Amino acid sequence: MSMLADWVGVDWGTSNLRAWGLAPDGSVAFERVSPKGMGRLTRPEFAPALAELLADVTPARAGPLDILVCGMAGARQGWLEASYMEAPADLARLLDGAVRPEMEDRRFAPAILPGVCQHAPAPNVMRGEETQLLGLAAENPGFSGVVCMPGTHSKWARLEGTRILDFSTAMTGEIFETLRSHSVLRHSLNGDLEGPGRAEGFAAGAADGLERPESLLGTLFTVRAASLIADRQPDWCAGYLSGLLIGTEIGSNRHLIGNAPVPLIGSAGLCALYAQVLGMIGIKGESQDAATIVLAGLKAARSHAA
């Protein structure tokens, strides 16, 4: 049995490939996830991976099936490079910068959305988050403020409607994983990391990070010293490290935040931790469902076609 779709939206990340089939009325006809993320594919493998995922899909109208892709498929090491739009930029115009890779299977007409770059105040790039930001703007007309996207590389962006003003990237998640696996701190994180001390350590680390974000290089070593001379266990140490990094990230963006709620786009677990730390400085973090937001962004990008 074949599936009918008016068009297909795709979020092609580093570790996953996620596709939604959209019915003519805009509802989701199907959703599929594959582990064939950009990180696992060489250039010639992208088109077959997509064709395989959508093998049973038939266009609901004449002509090839439109497939709108965001994320790492457009990176230099991806399927076909989609060059960046430069911030400040109107994300509603993302489709203007799309590139169209060829597919042997002429039933499919894919387009890959660009990422966003900035040269000032500091060089930066994003790929995939720009579509989430557009989705957030589409779901919250008139929103203006800072948006936090926690993750391996957390993004902080200032939005005015569908315009992105500027953004930064904090390597918080990657620093956590790198230090946990490869630094002297690993000796203090060797054991049950999810024990009862985790929450206490997290709160202590977050407080230290919020209070002195400039001291990160020094407070990181507290993890090691606390296990050597204060008998802190691996669960406490893991919580402290996680809290310290997130607290430092939020503390260093304190000047951007103001008093309004901060939308959080990312995994539910990580967004809850960020909301907890934002709460420690009296700010409400509003967790968004990342999949819903990116699909809203793909829809908004498509609806603004020139």
Next chain:
Amino acid sequence: MSMLADWVGVDWGTSNLRAWGLAPDGSVAFERVSPKGMGRLTRPEFAPALAELLADVTPARAGPLDILVCGMAGARQGWLEASYMEAPADLARLLDGAVRPEMEDRRFAPAILPGVCQHAPAPNVMRGEETQLLGLAAENPGFSGVVCMPGTHSKWARLEGTRILDFSTAMTGEIFETLRSHSVLRHSLNGDLEGPGRAEGFAAGAADGLERPESLLGTLFTVRAASLIADRQPDWCAGYLSGLLIGTEIGSNRHLIGNAPVPLIGSAGLCALYAQVLGMIGIKGESQDAATIVLAGLKAARSHAA
């Protein structure tokens, strides 16, 4: 031919073992270095490593040869644990906390000096640096101020004469190595790191770190973005990362530094980089020879025997 020594001073670090034979008049009779650092030895291998290094040494007076050891040989995973003195503490009394491991070869009488710990303002530990600090105090009577010891784990300590008031540890060197080898930044640091762009990158990174030490988690990603969209080469990126980390470390300790010169104890190359960055904020860094300083510390510890 045997070597005569009144006593022997030993700096037993993680990667090296260094010994000085001292003549009765206090001059250095011989100096030896072995790669048998603490990191390469199991507990039963320490005594033989020392006996082998000093096999041809004869005491200049009756009785066994005194050997005074500082550094990682006294760590929990070392030869025999020497528990920490707690700061604030008078480093002139280090010998009071020494432990005396047994050696089969009764010609040798080793003593291992303790490290220093602190519980407040934040838990911290040092092992080996306390002897360098005592050496600095002995060589500069009346010195009072902050001392910086650049390295894998940089130490910053406040000294008043031979008293250590408090100290912190910045994981600067280890963060550099960890990010270079294991993070996404490695893609930007893949090539000739010593090219002509290194110095320019270093100066740019140091300026950013000094100006906004609270933004480290964010500015780190500049390394990646600069190579992606500003065509920065690996040498520039390596310089930027190094400068950013050292600038951040110095910037975060700005409140301790005042206007007086800062003694720097470490490798000559690293001390020169720290002196350059201190110079950017109008502070003179005074590089000390680490081997000279640690030997002065061993002498001072021995001369204050109870």
